[in-house]
Amino acid sequence: MLRPRIIPCLLVREQGLVKTVQFGAGKYVGDPINAVRIFNEKEVDELMVLDIDATAAGRTPEYKMIESLAAECRMPLCYGGGVTSVEQAKRIIGLGVEKVAISSAAVENPRLVGEIAASLGTQSVVVVLDAKKRGGRYEVMTRNGSSATGKDPAALAADCERCGAGEIVVNSIDQDGTMSGYDMTLARAVRAATTVPLTILGGAGSLQHVADLIAAFGVVGAAAGSLFVFKGRYRAVLINYPNPAEKDSLLAAARRAS
Amino acid sequence: MITIIDYGLGNVLAFANSYKRLGVSVAIARGPADLARASKLILPGVGSFDHAMGLLNRSGMRETLDELVVAKRVPVLGVCVGMQMLARASEEGREEGLRWIDGDVCRLDSPGAHLPHMGWNDVAPLERGGLFDGLESDSRFYFLHSYYFKTDRPADVLATAEYGVKFACAVRSGHIFGVQFHPEKSHRFGMRLLQNFAVHH
Numbered sequence: 001m002l003r004p005r006i007i008p009c010l011l012v013r014e015q016g017l018v019k020t021v022q023f024g025a026g027k028y029v030g031d032p033i034n035a036v037r038i039f040n041e042k043e044v045d046e047l048m049v050l051d052i053d054a055t056a057a058g059r060t061p062e063y064k065m066i067e068s069l070a071a072e073c074r075m076p077l078c079y080g081g082g083v084t085s086v087e088q089a090k091r092i093i094g095l096g097v098e099k100v101a102i103s104s105a106a107v108e109n110p111r112l113v114g115e116i117a118a119s120l121g122t123q124s125v126v127v128v129l130d131a132k133k134r135g136g137r138y139e140v141m142t143r144n145g146s147s148a149t150g151k152d153p154a155a156l157a158a159d160c161e162r163c164g165a166g167e168i169v170v171n172s173i174d175q176d177g178t179m180s181g182y183d184m185t186l187a188r189a190v191r192a193a194t195t196v197p198l199t200i201l202g203g204a205g206s207l208q209h210v211a212d213l214i215a216a217f218g219v220v221g222a223a224a225g226s227l228f229v230f231k232g233r234y235r236a237v238l239i240n241y242p243n244p245a246e247k248d249s250l251l252a253a254a255r256r257a258s
Numbered sequence: 259m260i261t262i263i264d265y266g267l268g269n270v271l272a273f274a275n276s277y278k279r280l281g282v283s284v285a286i287a288r289g290p291a292d293l294a295r296a297s298k299l300i301l302p303g304v305g306s307f308d309h310a311m312g313l314l315n316r317s318g319m320r321e322t323l324d325e326l327v328v329a330k331r332v333p334v335l336g337v338c339v340g341m342q343m344l345a346r347a348s349e350e351g352r353e354e355g356l357r358w359i360d361g362d363v364c365r366l367d368s369p370g371a372h373l374p375h376m377g378w379n380d381v382a383p384l385e386r387g388g389l390f391d392g393l394e395s396d397s398r399f400y401f402l403h404s405y406y407f408k409t410d411r412p413a414d415v416l417a418t419a420e421y422g423v424k425f426a427c428a429v430r431s432g433h434i435f436g437v438q439f440h441p442e443k444s445h446r447f448g449m450r451l452l453q454n455f456a457v458h459h
Contacts (some may be wrong), residue, residue: 001379002375002377002379002421003379004397005376006375046377047399071274073272074276074443074448075445076400076440076443090305093267093305094266096271096272098402098440098443119305119306120306120309121309122404124305166376177371197372197374219377238356242445
């Protein structure tokens with residue numbers, strides 16, 4: 001049986017890992033390679049690494065860093081950040097990354113999704129949509145949440161799927177780093193509009209939040225940053241992840257609830 | 259020596275690192291000369307069928323690989339698209355496959371199960387020992403694909419998985435092996451499988 005995926009999402013800024021709150025200034029949480037090594041030991045389902053400054057700073061992907069991350073990862077790796085062309089996506093897949101995520105570039109030019117999918121296969125193309133509540137509705141934002149697009153996340157996710165996206169990641173800017181739970185309304189809207197694998201990011205603060213998401217959606221990607229890098233009330237940096245037994249009981253509980 | 263074929267695609271370093279952890283020495287082949295000492299081969303692959311076949315055909319290693327695998331019967335393990343490349347052809351593309359195992363790669367269409375098939379799924383080996391030694395029960399692997407290997411001979415199916423339908427997720431014809439999932443990205447289950455390939459075949 002195919003299982004839901006529980007996915008740590010690591011944000012890279014200036015070669016270090018950071019964790020943001022509502023896309024604001026990040027707190028330094030450590031070294032990426034070191035984090036990957038710990039997540040290897042914890043048998044993580046999958047790992048997502050997003051270079052959050054690449055696009056905003058107009059940079060190309062840091063291939064050297066991506067290559068060392070991919071070589072270190074004993075779990076599947078999804079990389080995003082600064083990818084704006086088919087050539088870049090090909091090069092990243094060539095470094096041993098399983099999936100390439102595009103965000104701003106996909107929003108600005110959905111055809112790029114199709115071009116990458118045609119060359120690499122849909123399963124390797126992930127579209128990340130950063131969504132924010134604005135005046136009672138959701139809007140897709142780009143460039144680290146600084147640029148409003150006027151586009152509805154569910155409609156845009158459906159467009160990206162039609163173009164060839166193999167997975168949609170929806171990231172709630174409002175929930176980012178708050179650890180107060182996923183935005184289930186946003187998740188439901190995007191799920192209803194798409195059929196490809198869906199991963200929800202933003203807001204998970206406990207394994208219960210992960211269980212709630214799985215109970216509501218079944219086979220889904222439950223991604224989280226803060227949950228897997230902080231421990232306790234004072235947000236001490238401690239890389240953590242449910243062990244296999246905890247994960248099994250979490251999945252079983254979610255299954256009973258659904 | 260186990261030799262990982264580096265034709266510009268796939269997790270060459272992830273395989274190398276996995277074997278390093280297992281204490282098994284490996285070589286990486288980027289040209290025909292690097293294949294001279296290969297006692298076993300690993301053919302990785304991600305992405306689309308045509309992209310992968312095109313790169314392999316242009317790598318300069320194609321002829322030597324055919325000779326090693328077909329004439330000299332050097333064991334080979336194809337992984338993900340590397341497995342699909344063992345076939346005659348794929349519905350995903352127009353390139354010809356390696357034709358090392360009789361069969362074609364078909365789209366994994368099944369009602370209610372949306373593509374791509376992405377994530378950790380149970381794998382049921384059809385025979386004990388060999389590549390799945392110690393993995394006979396409760397083994398799971400990471401999948402990321404929309405196509406699967408449809409073998410001409412049912413006997414060439416080594417393991418199955420279920421995603422809407424039951425499909426071949428591992429194939430074998432003599433010394434030629436393929437797995438649809440990613441052992442190099444499947445933690446202890448994958449490590450065991452890679453170790454089995456090193457030890458048993």
